Amino acid sequence: MTYQQEDGENGSTTGLEHDLIEAFAQELGVGVEYVVVGPDELESSIARGRYHLAAAWLSPGNNPGVQATPAIFQSRDMLMQHEASLPLEDLSSLADKTVHVMAGSRQAATMRRLAKEVANLRVVEVGSGDVLDLIESLGNREVDYVAIDQNIEEIANQFTPYVHSTLTLSEPEPIVWLLGPSPNPELAEKARAFAERVQHDGTLAKLEDRYFGHVRRLNQADVTKFLGQIETTLPKLRRYFQDAQTVTGIDWRLVAAVAYHESHWDANATSFTGVRGIMMLTEETADRLGVSNRLNPRESILAGARYINMLKDNLPDEVQEPDRTWLALAAYNIGPGHFNAARTLAQQMNADGNAWFEMKRILPLLSKPSVYQRLKAGRARGGEAVILVENIRSYYDILVRNEERYLAVSSRMEGMVGMQGDGPGLKLKK
Template identity: 30%
Template sequence: MSKRHVHRCWLPFFLCLSLTACSEKPPPPAPRPLLEQIHSNGELVILTTNEPTAYYFDRDDKPAGPEYEMARAFAESLGVKPDFRVFDSLPEVINALRQGEGHIAAAGITITKERQKHFDFGPPYQEVNEELICYRNSKRVGDAGDIAGLEIVVPAQSSYIRTLEKLQTEYPDIYWKTDTRLLTPQLMKKVWRKKIQCTVADSTIAAINRRYYPELSLKYTLASNSQLAWMFPKNSPQLNNAITQWFEEFNKFSALDHLQEKYYGFVEVFDYVDVKRFLRRIDKRYPQYRVMFETAAKEQGISPTLLAAVSYQESHWNPRAKSPTGVRGMMMLTQPVARSLGVTSRLDAE
């Protein structure tokens, strides 16, 4: 075989190698660190839920809630704007974070081993108990074994599922259903309406919502000292460090304690009779005086709900109320105070 023939035989091979090398694309660039993206875009996208323990609009139609205040302050510390995206359920929040639709999930999320497989968590900022919630006059639950036979419905992908699974290993007759659409407060409302028998709630959620549904009862503590924290995508060490450092500063001057006192301090004591009376008088008495409160509040430049709340605290909206010390009327005025305000009759609500 001639050398020329050998060279011709190898020519297609080298040509193929050359074309293959030219057709190979360079590997895609590594994604920018999440914190760098946040700074570059000038905003922190926070995924949350609409409930009293996370994010809601207050009586003045302004955003409020413990998660809202903390996440907003964190965004300000980064020098970016907070962008809150509110979802109807926890599964939606988790899926949105998994799909890259946000930077952090701040929705009263419990740290669990299962979630840690897929996401990272910031430092715990609160501990709660997981409570079994049933109607007030339902059967007594003395121990975990008494839970067997109860109809229990919990939010899908919630930490309550793992808690119930642990109990089920010891008490096989414990069963539950999951709801993919509703948050815990909405399930508590269904218990109150007797649409379902029981649900499970964080102690903070239970304490707040019992003010609206006083017939609900905390039957049994299923888990103690569950830790809540912000959740964010894995492999984000810069963001993790930023969150950790911010919480250290936030705790340094008791800001976290003040925040929790603001949102949860009033729920420490629950008086069933007093709450029932209050709700009844909102329906029956408050409408009679609502316009009066709104008019007076506008004249004085204060909130009408604040004025109504003070009046309820003083007299339970009873214009003929009287105390042993002689103060009288809707606002329980003394005679000297009434004279100084030009009030001629303390029994005249207007």
């Protein structure tokens, strides 16, 4: 939600607030220096005020001397528990309970306050790992209750399907950037204006879609089945996916996510339309890529990864990641002819055909007679392409959390952005 750096020396930095800060810096025409501190250091770092903006999914706090932007988001604290445990009905039912929470978080402060009001409420502040690790402990019944930010729940359900929130622990609170006790007046005014404007000009909506737009697609049964397949089936195929990464540069976990959505990792899969194999290749595509046997998992996986790269290469140079990959996967599903027709339609509708956020709205129109009858490519199930991409994004996030990065990469490896977890506190300088 704030800031996370990918593994490795050249790993890309991502996060919703990070990207928003980058957009603000670009508007100002300046660079950004990020100084990352742990939750236990955040309060003292803010008090010293040696920064221009502080961002860590922060609420204004009780210090009236620290100025802040208007609310960028709204959030509240929730109690999460395992679905097999009896639901708690009100705050008084927390009596004699033990709640785990991340140290240094807003939820820790909320629980400390409640511990003064509720009899024998025990609060355990966890200083290691991240909130998703803590929720995983909840899913494994190692802890009974966890206090979380409400925005975490849908993300967490992608990785730990048997937990859910029950009690509301706090009133809605604004999420802001702190400007410090004595901010530069011009910078403070520009930051406040930016925070207000992004609510209405589409900037915030696009970033929220980039990080959270896909997390509601998979249901509990989908996630449970996929986690089981990671344990039982993926080990037999992992080396083929990693070979595909070596050849194409695509993160092997993304190739695996595509394959799972296409065939549920069934090398013998065949559809009524004639696509076959673990990557569900058409006969024409297989011939084009030199595949002698579509049912051979190694051949199919390598060809599917190469085909994704071909579709990415067909896109204009100005298309950035991760949109470049999501658009290529949509083309993988409906074919490049129908996909190019959708891009033409986007242009006619004054939509950005280079942005996945815009194309999610355009692609389903390909199944409407009033639209496809005007297109040379004809009808296509564009809505299915959107579902495919969003599901793959979720499967990819799950694999990133559960499977190690493969380090033997080719020279054409491009940065991929998956769902990011709750990052550490962030302090940044101009």
